[in-house]
Amino acid sequence: SQQGEEDPQALSIQEGENATMNCSYKTSINNLQWYRQNSGRGLVHLILIRSNEREKHSGRLRVTLDTSKKSSSLLITASRAADTASYFCAALKTSYDKVIFGPGTSLSVIP
Amino acid sequence: DTGVSQDPRHKITKRGQNVTFRCDPISEHNRLYWYRQTLGQGPEFLTYFQNEAQLEKSRLLSDRFSAERPKGSFSTLEIQRTEQGDSAMYLCASSLGGYAQYFGPGTRLTVL
Numbered sequence: 001s002q003q004g005e006e007d008p009q010a011l012s013i014q015e016g017e018n019a020t021m022n023c024s025y026k027t028s029i030n031n032l033q034w035y036r037q038n039s040g041r042g043l044v045h046l047i048l049i050r051s052n053e054r055e056k057h058s059g060r061l062r063v064t065l066d067t068s069k070k071s072s073s074l075l076i077t078a079s080r081a082a083d084t085a086s087y088f089c090a091a092l093k094t095s096y097d098k099v100i101f102g103p104g105t106s107l108s109v110i111p
Numbered sequence: 112d113t114g115v116s117q118d119p120r121h122k123i124t125k126r127g128q129n130v131t132f133r134c135d136p137i138s139e140h141n142r143l144y145w146y147r148q149t150l151g152q153g154p155e156f157l158t159y160f161q162n163e164a165q166l167e168k169s170r171l172l173s174d175r176f177s178a179e180r181p182k183g184s185f186s187t188l189e190i191q192r193t194e195q196g197d198s199a200m201y202l203c204a205s206s207l208g209g210y211a212q213y214f215g216p217g218t219r220l221t222v223l
Contacts (some may be wrong), residue, residue, distance in 0.1 A: 033211065042202055042214035043154065088153055098144065098167065099212055101153035
């Protein structure tokens with residue numbers, strides 16, 4: 001397993017704007033996952049993208065994966081104050097790998 | 112509720128005391144994970160089980176920490192002789208195989 005590195009560490013935007021967060025990893029992967037954590041709560045799984053996929057959508061979330069650059073991005077469209085949270089990526093080398101989290105991106109959506 | 116549950120949600124203890132936390136995973140999930148998280152940091156992996164077998168332990172898990180999953184269902188995490196540095200949120204998660212993990216609400220430990 002390997003740790004994903006999120007970028008930026010912190011992001012502040014106005015409600016209604018789009019938020020983009022990036023994740024980089026170092027070796028080949030089976031899948032990459034994004035999680036959200038509201039302050040003081042457990043993590044919530046948002047989306048999983050497999051290594052043979054390039055883009056995936058879920059509601060206002062859009063995830064892309066570029067295996068040649070070993071990077072992924074998470075786009076949240078039309079952000080809401082409720083999107084304020086920390087976002088973590090996790091890159092799994094195999095489908096049976098454990099998840100290791102990076103430091104995350106702290107997103108603040110200002111009403 | 113069929114989600115992951117953890118008990119207690121909060122624990123305050125004095126240094127040197129032993130504490131035990133419980134995690135009940137989603138019933139059909141065969142994998143169970145423990146993480147520790149301090150303020151402003153991502154969760155740190157501690158250990159995980161596949162069914163009742165403990166497959167991996169992090170070097171973060173000193174000999175004061177022990178985890179069990181006796182029947183492949185619920186799990187306990189015990190910390191002996193707690194230290195102030197053990198103060199953190201302890202998170203449990205479960206999954207079916209190695210895919211999406213479902214997290215519990217966590218147990219916040221404060222060691223005085």
